[in-house]
Amino acid sequence: MNTMPIPGTTPANKGIQTKGSLYLVPAPLDFGCDDLQDIQSCMPLGTIQGAASLQHWICENAKSTRAYLKRIAHIVPLCVSVQEMSLVELPREVHKKGDHNGNFDARPLLQPALAGHNLGLISEAGMPAVADPGSSVVRAAHAAGIPVVPLVGPSSLLLALAASGLNGQNFAFTGYLPQDIQERAKRLQALELLAQRSGQTQLWIETPYRNQAVFDHALQCLKPETRLCIAHGLTLPSMQIQQASIAQWRKNRPTLPPKLPAVFALGV
Secondary structure (H helix, E strand, C coil), rough: CCCCCCCCCCCCCCCCCCCEEEEEECCCCCEEEEEEEHHHHCCCCHHHHHCCCEEEEEECHHHHHHHHHHHHCCCCCCCCCCCCCEEECCCCCHHHHCCCCCCCCCHHHHHHHHHHCEEEECCCCCCCCCCCCCCHHHHHHHHHHCCCEECCCCCHHHHHHHHHHHCCCCCCECCCCCCCCHHHHHHHHHHHHHHHHHHCCEEEECCHHHHHHHHHHHHHHHHCCEEEEEECCCCCCCEEEEEEHHHHHHHCCCCCCCCCCEEEEEEE
């Protein structure tokens, strides 16, 4: 049986050159928030131990990754000091436009794994490659025959969907809505029509400081019977998850926290 190596272990046939594995390492959802949570409240010990055993990293941001590793070190000793970690950032262009379209060549980033070292992929919050950069790295790993191992941790999209009361059997993540008001209105109405025709829940995210504007615009554009869920501060002490019809939201319009990331879910 071909089993995947576990971080920190040495293969029995250590005299033979073997490839390392690419570990997808989740991070807490408190990035950029005022109060940092206890990571043991949202991530299992196995994931924390796996992260602590990795020396080579591909990351969205080196500074936030070092801060995360220091939090890990308070629970489990790191395999080497943070200063000795090898951290390679994904290009800035990947952050802005994403890397799911195959335009970015991630193969050079996988050299540690090709040389036999386990390699971690991490974004600033949540699961890398899901509503975050990293899919190009995963795709390149598969092409190179490098085992890909997702570790367990928080995903804001799944948490929001499960708590929304909307259709969890058929759903889609649509990314960010357009910033242009007219284009955003068209997009909201198209998502609403899709939800009505198929029953498919539509999820999107927004930059925290635009959450209120997007929410207010949705109340203007959508039909009274359409249901909308807003989940912000997920896994944090300040977490709030509310779902109601557009008609109900219009009667009781809340003010959303300007610094907390939110997930929106639209359905019928």
